[in-house]
Amino acid sequence: MGSNVDENTWVFYKDRKEWADVVPVPQDDGPHPVVKIAYSNVFTDVYDYFRAMMCSGELSQRALDLTDDALNMNAANYTVWQYRRKILKHLGSNLENELTFCRDMIEVNPKNYQVWHHRRVIVEWLGDASRELRLTEMIFNQDAKNYHAWEHRQWVLRTFKLFDGELDFVDTLLEDDVRNNSAWNQRHFTIALTTGFTPEVIEREVEYAKNAIKKVVGNESAWSYLKGVAQHHDGYMGSICHLEEWCQEMYDAGTRSPHLLSFMIDINEDKMEREPSSREPVLKETLDMCEALANEHDKIREEYWKYVKRHLSHSFGA
Template sequence: MSDCSDHDPNWVPYKERPEWNDVTPIPENDGPNPVVVIAHSEKFEDVYGYFRSVLQRNEKSKRALHLTKDAVELNPANYTVWQYRRDILKTLNTNLQSEFAYVESVIKQSPKNYQVWHHRRVLVEWLQDASLELELTKDALEQDPKNYHAWQHRQWVIKTFGLYSQEMEFVDILITEDVRNNSAWNQRYFVLNNHLGWSDLNVQKEICYTLEKIKFVKNNESAWNYLRGILLHDKRGLCGNAVVSSFCEDLYKNKCRSPYLLAFIIDMCDEAIKKDETNCLYNPERAIELCEALASKYDKIRTKYWNYLLERFRKCRGEQIINSNGLMDEIE
């Protein structure tokens, strides 16, 4: 933003504006021995010199409000400018509808700026009006589906004002467009966790939904992670849900070697070991075999991690052998 506004041919410096003759700008003071001197443009120094003066005078006026707008254009991430702008708005009792429009324009130019999203949130709180927020965040997410600030604002609005009714439909559209959209999967979990709840019916529905998405793209970490999260709310656990275990075994038998499938089966083995419920499918031997496969072939980038687990499962196997021989009463 600052590059474009610095070259505005119609720009009139504040020091040349008659209505600002009563104000003496305050230059930036980095101390006698600044570590790094930032080479600001002439326009930047002009605007912020007057802003520092207005801030020191605690002037809350229409001209000060306009000055904050120029300061934001030059540095939209400046917290002090945004806070002072809010102070002026409150003092002047300004019509906030125009401020909503202004902030929206700044968001479109600087969509990953935390300060402008925070300013927007304060406006919504002041007016207790969230009628524009879902559409605003939808537009921002169309530009960048993983815009953290847009998602954070959307979640806050939905939770604060109870706007859950169409969110699952919205999320389903995003996942359909990009099944690897981790932010959309996270939002789906958010709606379940904060609104729909973890009834057995909901859990089983989500399991079926997720398995269908995994069928479509088997090497999709987002869906596998979501499945783990959902199964935390299933009393049967990872390895006790027959639908899930059957799905995983079918993939494995059909030569699917996605590292996320193998890692999931390892987690199933780990859960069975901890519950002392090892059976022919989920036991230390199988976990060892899969860790070796991941370390040597299917997920070499995390070889050290899989080798670490490999040693842990070997220890578990050894303890089980000792226990089965009657030399230990329990596995430590």
């Protein structure tokens, strides 16, 4: 229906015989509202009758139908969703039909938290998440970074242990868009809750990230993932799959991506902590990189890199 319904064709609740026994309850904004919202006549009609239902505590099919109209007017109204769930439980309504209603609402309001929360509650009541992964995939086809869809998918995977094939799904997304930070996050999430970051997995994932970086060296998402994986390693991060040498080769070849330099600074900091005797040349190189980032390669974060330079000088200087 939507909030732009035609008042000329809308049958107002106050004119419906089946609602004649109900006295509508107007919204009370107080005697002197500062900024009074100009609701449409249809919106006012629907919500006046919804408030009447809540005041009387009516839990009926007509009250459920009324929430349909109220949510189509404002899908973000938490109170209406909560009351709708109360009615559904009281009536023992068909929850399969409710999933269909919810899917239709999500398609129109894909970034509405309340709709996704309602969906989760219904899935919990049913104890059946067989449709949920497919639903999120449909949403990702419209917006591959929809936060609410990713949150819902992670809840489903974690709650119903449906991780089989998830890494393959992530691979597909990253093949379509290697910069998809949501997919990179999902890869880390999936591994953390399945195999964990064993030495073998760390080596595999480092190579995976390196291959992605080769495609787009300026891809911050892949560099962030590489750093996250490397931090699971107990030893010197530069030794994993020869990361130090790999970075140095790119640097020597003329690559000056801020992400490369930032990663090399992290490696050097780790190295200075582990090898105090070789700090002096490594520190000089690292401070030069901070200077280059501040003045040339990442000027938008100039003050940050100056801070990092001061911090490293204080921590590792003579």
